[in-house]
Amino acid sequence: MGETILNMIGIEKSFGSVKALDNIDFNLEQGEIHALVGTNGAGKSTLVKILSGVYTKDAGEVRIAGEPVEIATPRDAVNCGVAAVQQHPELVPNLTGYENIFLGREHYNPGLFRKVNRRALRARADELSKQFPISIDLDRKVSRLSVVERELLAILHSLTRQDIRILTLDEPTSTLTEKEQESLFSLMRALKNRGISIIYITHRLEEVFTVADRFTIFRGGRRITTMSSEQAVQSTKSLAEMMLGKALGDVYPAKKEAAALENEPGETVLKVEGLSFGESFKEVSFKACKGEILGIYGLVGSGISELSKVLFGVLRPGEGTMVFKGEKLVLKNPGKALRRGIFLIPRDRRVEGLTLERDVLFNLTLANLKKASGLGGFVKVRKTWQEGARLAEIVTLEPPNLATKAGNFSGGNQQKIVIAKGLYTEADLYIFVEPTAGVDIGARSTVYALIRELSKTSAVIVMSSDCDEVHGLADRATALYKGKQVLAPTAEVPRDQLLVAGIMGNEERKRCQV
Numbered sequence: 001m002g003e004t005i006l007n008m009i010g011i012e013k014s015f016g017s018v019k020a021l022d023n024i025d026f027n028l029e030q031g032e033i034h035a036l037v038g039t040n041g042a043g044k045s046t047l048v049k050i051l052s053g054v055y056t057k058d059a060g061e062v063r064i065a066g067e068p069v070e071i072a073t074p075r076d077a078v079n080c081g082v083a084a085v086q087q088h089p090e091l092v093p094n095l096t097g098y099e100n101i102f103l104g105r106e107h108y109n110p111g112l113f114r115k116v117n118r119r120a121l122r123a124r125a126d127e128l129s130k131q132f133p134i135s136i137d138l139d140r141k142v143s144r145l146s147v148v149e150r151e152l153l154a155i156l157h158s159l160t161r162q163d164i165r166i167l168t169l170d171e172p173t174s175t176l177t178e179k180e181q182e183s184l185f186s187l188m189r190a191l192k193n194r195g196i197s198i199i200y201i202t203h204r205l206e207e208v209f210t211v212a213d214r215f216t217i218f219r220g221g222r223r224i225t226t227m228s229s230e231q232a233v234q235s236t237k238s239l240a241e242m243m244l245g246k247a248l249g250d251v252y253p254a255k256k257e258a259a260a261l262e263n264e265p266g267e268t269v270l271k272v273e274g275l276s277f278g279e280s281f282k283e284v285s286f287k288a289c290k291g292e293i294l295g296i297y298g299l300v301g302s303g304i305s306e307l308s309k310v311l312f313g314v315l316r317p318g319e320g321t322m323v324f325k326g327e328k329l330v331l332k333n334p335g336k337a338l339r340r341g342i343f344l345i346p347r348d349r350r351v352e353g354l355t356l357e358r359d360v361l362f363n364l365t366l367a368n369l370k371k372a373s374g375l376g377g378f379v380k381v382r383k384t385w386q387e388g389a390r391l392a393e394i395v396t397l398e399p400p401n402l403a404t405k406a407g408n409f410s411g412g413n414q415q416k417i418v419i420a421k422g423l424y425t426e427a428d429l430y431i432f433v434e435p436t437a438g439v440d441i442g443a444r445s446t447v448y449a450l451i452r453e454l455s456k457t458s459a460v461i462v463m464s465s466d467c468d469e470v471h472g473l474a475d476r477a478t479a480l481y482k483g484k485q486v487l488a489p490t491a492e493v494p495r496d497q498l499l500v501a502g503i504m505g506n507e508e509r510k511r512c513q514v
Contacts, residue, residue: 005030011060020046022221033198035208038218041410044201048168052084053077081165089154093143098125101156132190148180168199185211251445252472253452266291269459275320280306281483288459295474296463297502302480304463308433312344313337341428353418356407361388368425391420412443432462471495
């Protein structure tokens with residue numbers, strides 16, 4: 001690390017009566033990877049958005065390389081050498097990778113109509129990508145790229161200017177596998193070696209020790225402490241305890257005992273036999289019972305995403321049967337799934353779970369308009385507000401303001417809104433896909449407790465690429481590997497057995513045993 005490249009002094013920001021940042025001092029060294037950690041709503045993203053010109057500060061001073069600067073717009077930030085990659089990069093799906101890299105900075109042929117010179121763009125993209133340890137087919141459309149490739153593409157887009165000195169990344173690994181994370185970390189280290197400083201927001205605390213030089217903890221809009229990874233190792237408190245300001249209890253609620261599962265089985269709500277969908281998954285069988293949680297573990301590409309969409313009627317299965325509450329289940333669309341009593345909490349809550357520009361109450365009632373409306377289709381306003389307030393209290397929504405747009409809430413609170421939306425439907429089966437992606441450790445225990453509470457009156461399926469999550473939460477668990485079910489749904493599956501089953505198929509396991 002070198003000299004201080006960024007000083008933010010006495011930064012304050014309020015949204016109405018809520019003080020998001022309270023007299024924050026923060027500094028960043030040249031060539032440093034600096035992680036920002038804290039619970040949802042702690043102020044991390046607000047600080048970064050002030051630096052990148054999305055928000056304007058109420059008070060305080062920003063200095064870059066010792067010089068005071070005023071950043072009122074994203075353009076001001078770029079002109080000061082600050083590039084930002086948001087949590088959900090806005091790319092154009094129908095354009096290629098290289099076209100997205102230079103979006104807004106195209107190279108035009110001379111002449112009256114000034115057509116884009118794609119050959120020149122492609123050459124510039126090749127030159128840029130060769131500088132960094134990444135491998136992306138830049139001729140493919142963005143819609144066909146993986147999540148990590150899109151993330152890397154967004155970073156390349158931010159680096160098209162040669163004078164970028166500071167790069168901010170907001171939760172770039174929230175939906176990445178471990179292998180994909182390492183691709184991102186390699187790029188971050190390469191940028192660090194070039195002298196670029198990186199501010200990196202994450203909820204995955206183990207990543208702090210993997211990639212960060214220093215980290216700063218935020219809580220309630222205040223900076224609690226800044227320390228190096230070496231200092232954190234020597235500390236008597238864990239990062240989670242410093243984030244929460246209290247001792248960390250058991251994140252996972254108590255599970256049902258194996259004997260109780262066998263001797264007092266709950267009502268079978270969903271029974272699946274030999275279910276297949278193209279090449280995504282084949283011959284999957286399990287049952288989901290009221291009073292327990294079924295966990296399905298699988299990495300990205302295992303088929304769990306497609307399986308969840310088949311169970312919710314988004315996709316039509318090729319083979320196999322589904323029996324729901326004793327009757328054969330054929331779903332033509334999600335609307336029919338909702339009417340039958342099935343609710344999906346999707347992996348991408350922002351795209352598939354919420355209408356971000358509408359308020360909380362609108363989102364809560366969207367999946368059950370029949371319940372929200374009375375004679376003539378008019379909304380029962382008073383009753384709906386009362387029910388919405390009750391659900392907001394149950395899921396501990398913060399702040400519990402039903403008139404606030406869903407997009408204005410933190411990731412953890414957005415997940416709570418989707419769960420409250422499910423509670424409003426009073427479903428018999430809840431399907432959670434990656435239930436805590438982008439959710440901090442404080443809100444995580446609340447989400448798990450809500451899932452456990454739901455399982456007391458409904459059947460619950462949790463699908464996740466986090467082995468610890470499935471093992472810690474599920475009463476019974478199974479695993480998918482490249483579309484194949486490699487573990488029967490049983491109780492008390494050892495964590496190591498579940499992990500190995502989900503990361504290698506039967507043939508690979510046999511070779512390892514030999």
